[in-house]
Amino acid sequence: xxxxxxxxxxxxxxxxxxxxxxxxxxxxxxxxxxxxxxxxxxxxxxxxxxxxxxxxxxxxxxxxxxxxxxxxxxxxxxxxxxxxxxxxxxxxxxxxxxxxxxxxxxxxxxxxxxxxxxxxxxxxxxxxxxxxxxxxxxxxxxxxxxxxxxxxxxxxxx
Numbered sequence: 001x002x003x004x005x006x007x008x009x010x011x012x013x014x015x016x017x018x019x020x021x022x023x024x025x026x027x028x029x030x031x032x033x034x035x036x037x038x039x040x041x042x043x044x045x046x047x048x049x050x051x052x053x054x055x056x057x058x059x060x061x062x063x064x065x066x067x068x069x070x071x072x073x074x075x076x077x078x079x080x081x082x083x084x085x086x087x088x089x090x091x092x093x094x095x096x097x098x099x100x101x102x103x104x105x106x107x108x109x110x111x112x113x114x115x116x117x118x119x120x121x122x123x124x125x126x127x128x129x130x131x132x133x134x135x136x137x138x139x140x141x142x143x144x145x146x147x148x149x150x151x152x153x154x155x156x157x158x
Contacts, residue, residue, distance in 0.1 A: 037140070038097065038140055038141070038143045039097050039100045039140060040077055040093055040095045040097055040100045040142070040143040041077055041095075041100070042143075042158070043074075043076065043077055043158075044074045044158070045074055045075060045076055045080075045093075045145050045156055045157055045158040046074040046155075046156075046157050047067065047073075047074065047075040047076075047080060047091075047155065047156040047157075048150075048153055048154070048155045048156075049067075049153065049154060050152055050153055051152055051153065051154055052152060055082060055154065057084075058082055058083075058084045058089065058154070059084070060084060061084055061085070061086045061087060062084060062085075062086075062113065062114065063083070063084040064081065064082065064083050064084075064108050064112075064114070064116070064127065065081070065082045066079065066080070066081055066082075066094065066105075066107070066108055067079050067080040067081075067082065067094075068105075069094070069105065075156070076093040076094060076095065076143075076145070077093050077094075077095035077100070077103065077143075078093060078094040078095035078096075078103050078104070078105035078106075079093075079094040079105055080092065080093065080094060080145070080156060081093075081094050081106060081108065081116055081127065081131075081142070082147075082154070082156070083114060083127040083128070085114075085127075085128060089147040089149065089154055090127060090130070090131075090144065090147065091144065091145040091146070091147045091156040092125075092127065092131045092141075092142035092143060092144050092145065093142055093143040093144075093145070094106050094116075094142075095142075095143070096118035096120065096121065096123065096125075096138070096142070097133070097138060097139070097140040097141065097142060097143075098118055098120070098121040098123050098137050098138050098139075099120065099121065102120055104118050104119060104120035104121070105119075106118050106119075106125060106142065107119055113128075114126055114127040114128035115127070115134065116131075116142075118138065121137050121138070122135075122137075123135050123136065123137055123138035124138070125138060125141065125142050130144065131144065145157065145158050146158060
């Protein structure tokens with residue numbers, strides 16, 4: 001009789017281990033899904049330009065430059081917006097996170113400082129704090145890309 005209970009206990013223990021393994025596996029898989037909750041599509045980005053010649057406003061702290069989308073180019077969904085945050089270069093997709101399917105490219109005007117505007121929804125994004133949504137109806141920040149400085153050139157990649 002004792003042998004039967006030991007087998008039953010061993011089976012229960014193995015079964016519980018198997019259930020625990022699959023439970024932990026599901027938690028791991030679900031937590032890795034949706035890490036990037038930005039509604040702007042993730043597209044290939046590989047843009048390079050001369051700071052002084054092509055992006056002169058970026059040479060000054062607080063400088064903003066807009067790069068238009070080039071057909072077939074690897075410069076974001078709707079182009080790029082570049083920002084000099086006290087010598088640190090930041091790059092974001094110009095595609096607004098408000099109705100991204102409309103491909104509305106944010107705009108910038110002299111005197112706006114670090115703010116860019118979605119002309120379709122009227123929402124503003126603040127480049128100085130990671131392009132965070134600063135007015136309704138925007139809720140998500142603009143998609144950010146990696147910036148690499150190569151001498152007098154700036155490269156934007158993802």
